[in-house]
Amino acid sequence: MSNIFNASIGRKLLMSITGLFLILFLLVHLTINLFLLFGSDAYNQAAHFMATNPMIKIIEPTLAIGFLVHIIYATILTLQNQKARPEKYTARSAGNSSTWSSRNMYFLGFTVLIFLVIHLLDFYVKIKILHDESIKDVVVNGETMHDTYTLVQAKFEIWWFDLIYILGAIFLSLHLSHGFWSAFQTIGINNSHWMKRLKTIAIIYSLIIGVGFSIIPLYFLVF
Amino acid sequence: MDLTLKVWRQKDASSKGKFETYSISDVSKDSSFLEMLDVLNEQLIRENIEPIAFDHDCREGICGSCGLFINGRAHGPDYETTTCQLHMRKFKHGDTIVIEPWRAKAFPVIKDLMVDRSAFDKILQSGGFVSVNTGGVPDANAIPIPKEAADEAMDAATCIGCGACVATCKNASAMLFVSAKVSQLALLPQGKLEAQRRAKSMVAKMDELGFGNCSNTGACEVECPKGISIAHIARFNREFLKAKIND
Structure with missing residues (x-):
């Protein structure tokens, strides 16, 4: 294992492992969020379960590390890639050999990061750090918990707020459409048969994430 | 067909390169891209301009010597084709073609369109x-x-x-x-x-x-x-x- 992370493929391995971990996290996150469509009790209970689960104490810092490693190594690798071609081409016709998303992963990742900061300030910081007074308690099935449903509902009734969240979901979805199969390719879990399969699964997965996260703001906007 | 070529000219590895524009007329659509450059070079020699340096060897698509970045694409607009096997029928009369060397830090330019691989x-x-x-x-x-x-x-x-x-x-x-x-x-x-x-x-x-x-x-x-x-x-x-x- 010596010096594995000094090698290009070793650094990319870190991108893949953290990427796959974040991919898994997004599925869990979306599942919880979809409870919003089933009313306040259902969502508050789901959110309460996530917040009080003993596992969360380990998963939360792991998640933060996962994000950090993914972002730091993306920056290192992108800077190296910039240096690998000091003189740029004057004419460039890249569209016929690769997808726009695959060429702009760092840009897409950056938009997702901006969204993540907005998102954390709106909910995580408000609920967990500031303990904002606007968040009332609610009793569901005899258990007292934060009424996060009302907080989300109030936010999502603002149209431009919904727009930010839908744009966030679109950029995330584009990032994942390449990132998903690319992670498997880098780890070496791919071959000529699985190439098509992984790319298809990548599209299905990124659509689930993109559409799934967009449905929620749209739901609050319409109903 | 008549063409306008924007070709990267660079004296040597340490000099700064720039594009030069050349016009070439009566190019046969059956000639290969490199044959077209040969004709251009003949024309440049007659005009007392230094001919363009580019790599080539077998001209059969099997040696890997040739390689030009043509109109923003490696080996030009055709698929699964080397530059020497690219033919002028892929272009139209009046086209402007931009020709650059491979660009990478690991492939420094030797002269014009030749790179050190x-x-x-x-x-x-x-x-x-x-x-x-x-x-x-x-x-x-x-x-x-x-x-x-x-x-x-x-x-x-x-x-x-x-x-x-x-x-x-x-x-x-x-x-x-x-x-x-x-x-x-x-x-x-x-x-x-x-x-x-x-x-x-x-x-x-x-x-x-x-x-x-x-x-x-x-x-x-x-x-x-x-x-x-x-x-x-x-x-x-x-x-x-x-x-x-x-x-």
Whole structure:
């Protein structure tokens, strides 16, 4: 294992492992969020379960590390890639050999990061750090918990707020459409048969994430 | 057909290059791209202008010497074609064609459109060989090799080392080239023995020479004149990671 992370493929391995971990996290996150469509009790209970689960104490810092490693190594690798071609081409016709998303992963990742900061300030910081007074308690099935449903509902009734969240979901979805199969390719879990399969699964997965996260703001906007 | 050519001119590696515009008329649509450049060079010599330097050798699409970045694409607008096998029928009368050298830190320009691709040789010297003594010719079928493995090794071995993968990659990564060499050897019994050591030393050399990191855009396999698949890159990653974990 010596010096594995000094090698290009070793650094990319870190991108893949953290990427796959974040991919898994997004599925869990979306599942919880979809409870919003089933009313306040259902969502508050789901959110309460996530917040009080003993596992969360380990998963939360792991998640933060996962994000950090993914972002730091993306920056290192992108800077190296910039240096690998000091003189740029004057004419460039890249569209016929690769997808726009695959060429702009760092840009897409950056938009997702901006969204993540907005998102954390709106909910995580408000609920967990500031303990904002606007968040009332609610009793569901005899258990007292934060009424996060009302907080989300109030936010999502603002149209431009919904727009930010839908744009966030679109950029995330584009990032994942390449990132998903690319992670498997880098780890070496791919071959000529699985190439098509992984790319298809990548599209299905990124659509689930993109559409799934967009449905929620749209739901609050319409109903 | 009449064409306008915007050609990259650069005196030597240390000089700053720039585009020069040349007009050429009555180009036969049946001539190859390099033949068109030959005609242009004749014209330049008559006009007392130094002819354009470009690499070429076999002009049959098998040696890997030629390679120009034409209108924003490695080896021009055709697929699975080297520059010498690109024909002028792919262009129209009145077109303006932009011709640039491969651009990568690891491929410095020697002159005009010629680049130094010895970085590829250095990668091969670091591990792209079989050093075990394989002895005399074995009996037929004494060493069984699955047909799929033989086919895939053969596909990888079609790499001519032209450098189009590096040229087209947005990161100037050499992963397709190196993976083809790794696959070609790792799939067959003689090469398998050193597969892990080879992968490690070739990665180290490739990184050292200043090639970029692969981001799996897949542009290389589309522009590769031999259509070499990025599935080889997955095998290369696997070989490298296996080797590193065993360390």
